[in-house]
Amino acid sequence: MSWFALSLAAAVTQAAQFAVLKGRAREISPLVIVAWTQLVAFLGWLCFFAVSDHSLVWPGRAWLAIAASVVLVTGMSGLIARASARGDISVVGPVYALSPIFTVVPDGILSGTLPTPLGFVGIGLAVAGTVGLSRGAAGGGTLRALFRRRDALDALLAAIFLGMLSAVDRWGALALGPPSYLVCSHGATAMVNLFVVAVVSPRALRASVRPQSLLTVVSHGVLGFTGTAMQTSALTMAPASYVNAVRRLSGLIAVVLGGTLFREVETGRRLAAAALACAGAVCLLLAR
Numbered sequence: 001m002s003w004f005a006l007s008l009a010a011a012v013t014q015a016a017q018f019a020v021l022k023g024r025a026r027e028i029s030p031l032v033i034v035a036w037t038q039l040v041a042f043l044g045w046l047c048f049f050a051v052s053d054h055s056l057v058w059p060g061r062a063w064l065a066i067a068a069s070v071v072l073v074t075g076m077s078g079l080i081a082r083a084s085a086r087g088d089i090s091v092v093g094p095v096y097a098l099s100p101i102f103t104v105v106p107d108g109i110l111s112g113t114l115p116t117p118l119g120f121v122g123i124g125l126a127v128a129g130t131v132g133l134s135r136g137a138a139g140g141g142t143l144r145a146l147f148r149r150r151d152a153l154d155a156l157l158a159a160i161f162l163g164m165l166s167a168v169d170r171w172g173a174l175a176l177g178p179p180s181y182l183v184c185s186h187g188a189t190a191m192v193n194l195f196v197v198a199v200v201s202p203r204a205l206r207a208s209v210r211p212q213s214l215l216t217v218v219s220h221g222v223l224g225f226t227g228t229a230m231q232t233s234a235l236t237m238a239p240a241s242y243v244n245a246v247r248r249l250s251g252l253i254a255v256v257l258g259g260t261l262f263r264e265v266e267t268g269r270r271l272a273a274a275a276l277a278c279a280g281a282v283c284l285l286l287a288r
Helices: 002-024 030-051 060-086 089-096 104-111 117-138 150-176 178-200 202-207 211-235 240-247 250-261 268-287
Strands: none
Touching (some): 002 060, 002 089, 002 211, 002 240, 002 250, 002 268, 030 178, 030 202, 030 211, 060 150, 060 178, 089 150, 089 250, 104 150, 104 240, 117 240, 117 268, 150 211, 150 240, 178 202, 178 211, 211 240
16 A cells, blocks of 8 residues: 555646646746756755665666666656646646556566556556546547647657656665665756756746746745655555556646646546546556
């Protein structure tokens, strides 16, 4: 139950991040959002080490995971920030929830972990439900119509990156423990992105410290810090494909938030798709 509860709580924080970006971050550069989010998370983990009795574990060969994480997080976070801020979160959330498809093979290679037969059923149901949600949200009724949208394409690429990232994070967290792995990966990603933003768009970086923008990026960063901490802890307890599939229930929550807060879509007619996603999560819980 622990991995399931952590993954589900992480899903709530993910959906809240979608809403923050949609409601407050349309004018903020995606690179700036990524840089601030990683910096907030890095500072959060430094505080954790300062007030706890945990010792920092030197990465050793796990630097490979940290380097891969920097690349994958930068690409994934930039794409999802752009899609959420400028598109419909009721489309972005469900498409992003397809990432478990792209987790199974990398997790099998890195950690030697594959889903059980019931686990595969759970992943399939969760993916089928999120596909139904995203198709309904797109309004066109077909996948072709869906992926003509820029926000849907960005979310799909982000899902591919996230699928690979979940496997990398599981390997790194098992090698170092979640706190040590996350402080290193967040710190490295923050430094890389802050450097890139300072060189490419210093004006956007300066604009982000204005009170309204600063509140937005810090709020998004705190949600990211808590969500990633819970997800990475869950990854040490269960296969990455299971954890990723449960966290991607954020797509269901995003559809509800998109309809209620931003009047994006009619949510009632997609209850069957939502039920499929929930049934998939139940299968994953039982499979474990």
